[in-house]
Amino acid sequence: MDDQHTPADTPESEERSALRRVAGLSTDLTDVAEVEYRKLRLERVVLVGVWTSGTAEEAESSLAELAALAETAGAEVRDGVVQRRRKPDPATYIGSGKAEELRELVVAAEADTVVCDGELSPSQLVHLEDVVGVKVVDRTALILDIFAQHAKTREGKAQVALAQMRYMLPRLRGWGQSMSRQMGGGGGGGMATRGPGETKIETDRRQINQRMAKLRREIAELATGREVKREERRRRQVLSVALAGYTNAGKSSLLNQLTGAGVLVWNALFATLDTTVRRAETPSGRTYTVADTVGFVRHLPHHLVEAFRSTIDEVADAHLVLHVVDGTHPDPAAQLDAVRKVLREVGAGGVTEVVVVNKADAADPAVVARLLDEEPGSIAVSARTGQGIDELRALVDRLLPHPEVEVEAMVPYTEGGLVARAHQEGGVLAEEHTAQGTRLTARVSPELASALRAYPDYEGSAST
Template sequence: MTNSRYEVDSEYEARDDLELGNDYDGEQFDRADRASLRRVAGLSTELQDVTEVEYRQLRLERVVLVGVWTSGTAADAEASLRELAALAETAGSQVLEGVTQRRDQPDAATYIGSGKAKELRDIVAETGADTVICDGELTPAQLIHLEDVVKVKVVDRTALILDIFAQHAKSREGKAQVALAQMQYMLPRLRGWGQSLSRQMGGGGTAGGGGIATRGPGETKIELDRRRIREKMAKMRREIAELGKGRDAKRHERRRNAVPSVAIAGYTNAGKSSLLNRVTGAGVLVEDALFATLDPTVRRTETAGGRGYTVADTVGFVRHLPHLLVEAFRSTLEEVVDADLILHVVDASDPDPEGQLAAVREVLHEIGAAKVPEIVVFNKADAADPDVIARLLRREPHSVVVSARTGAGIDKLLAAIEEDLPRPAFEVDAVIPYGRGDLISRIHEHGELLSETHLETGTRVLARVDAPLHAALGEFLS
């Protein structure tokens, strides 16, 4: 199976602009930049050793990617489109071509402008694509107008991410959250087909009717669809709230028992589930795929000193994560908001690790977790450039470099977690009778044991404990 290849212009040409002198007049786009769709190389998906029959069974959508570049460098625009290509492949598409256009802002009608939309139509026809994916969230009008020009299905980045979430959701709650987000996205994008789809007539000419200029269609098909979607959304919100009660109860129980909680957050495919397995031995499914984890996993483990704490794996983030997804998954993301410590996992081998940091922190701020203490974990050290790691460590001094695949650096991470976990408020010196082993057990489980000495009258412990345990130890305190 062969795909057409295109050369990427390494530099923009602006011969006319050179004649105008060097006076700086604000940040303006070169004329050649404005007038071109820029091909992005290396996006074509290579399918090898696949027969024609197998290909028909796969039923991969053949897609062309298009992005509008409004700020940053050409490298930033290409990096964003390459991420879109990875998302498209995760959704099960074959990427044929990718183009970007430099503009002050996306065109209000067709996203890339009417002329460039016609050029895009020619590229679609040339490559045999059946879908165009835009690297941004399009308005309903932009979707309709661009589809009318290119004559194939058009989807935007938000719809693509929603589709991936729908494929990966496994639990009942995860499926409900994705369905809610999809309905929120779909509601303003329903397309009506005229008065022929009216369901009932409006105000008639009888006494008490609306009178002149009020007789006409009543509830149309599109209005009926919208009403049904709103009803389903209300039902879905109630279902999500009900499903979240079980996790809320467990979280409340952990707080009551003063069990510290650690949440693993980070960019999608940064290695969060692999890190959870290394830290806790959880045995969570690990895939080299975007958004492989949607349902939170909570596991209990202990520090080297025997202090128990929980570790929660959460859904991955991505640049421009749709706001409606953040809203739909808010109950799941509460594991991060309510945590005592966040392990912010970053793929150190990624071409733009700083971009990952910024994107994740933007979402953390949006959900109200910006003030939770954080350890930055630079993962995949075995595949990263040492110079890049050195640069990242200078940028993020409170960080640890690890490889969840090989286990390198995990000991340092565990020590950092133990150091940063909140310590119980009360320091006690108590002699506990040998018949009260339950109190010793509670200290081991919920407190921080500093020393333990066996005397004739009982066990003398120096420990840090929380308020309920401090009260239980009251009669044995020295």
């Protein structure tokens, strides 16, 4: 009788679970000037991913994105491999045998860091480092490092610091003296101070917890200030639009086109983190705000979603969300899904959404056409060339809520501010300048309608 092979022993299974090298990931820098310009200490890294579901192309696309993240963090990618498994190995992420193969690859590539395409448990990090003999970093730590580099405002820095500490706390490790116990409190004995003191690592944990509590209070205070501003905009019934989308989809470029904000535009992942709110005007003259929010990425660390919740809340409070997607990306549909998943987490899934396919000037027309067909009401633009921007402005004007109260008034010239508000906050249907003042017919909010009714248009009412 033929030998019975288990699925794990077959040549086909071995090939499927082998480490597969992903081509085209190397980011070797030969130009010394480029290295000096970046002013970063470059680490030589090897990327490794575990492919648990989907196609090989999807797995390689995820690793390519990890390579872009590593380069953004200042690393030099030497090589990258993926392995097919039902689930990551609980001990070493890729299994002990494949970890030994990874060690050989690290030595051959002269790498000093391994970056894993997933969030590893503390034990997985320790065990994999023991086998490969170099530092191991997971996807979450890499994204946190990029955020730490790019955060500029006080709130942004506090949010990143809190997320880093939440990530680091369960991963603290002690060596030698760090694990020794300190003397009990007071050092002089006595009933209140007997027994072993806390270890150095316990002290570190306590200090981190204290620091996290302080950061939470600081973020809460800053969030309160942000909420006060939002509440003032709500009271004045200012229309609001939020830009959301994958990192490097072109949100900041689009903000500049819509508002002339002059926000930093850089072809890199997470180039801008801090929320920017600018004022814009619709073709009909209505004023609205545009908020550029933090970019998203697949498998965005939960620590970051929680830390940036107050920032992402700008999306939940908006009247309209412009969901910007990169038309040149190999898998724009996956980008759309990743962003929508996070928006649902923060309660912003019910806001009116318009998909804006950016970079239409450089994208494959067939890809753009497919996206426009799959996403009803979507629009294609190019923030770089201005293509489709006028159509987008008109679309925003049409989709933003219109006031429901129609009012007629004869506004004295001394109350010109009310006329200006009617233009900015509502829709002016008719306007005539007379000797008595400005005869106005407009659709406005109930609050503004009440103010305008203080100046009734008796002449206009009689003529009608």
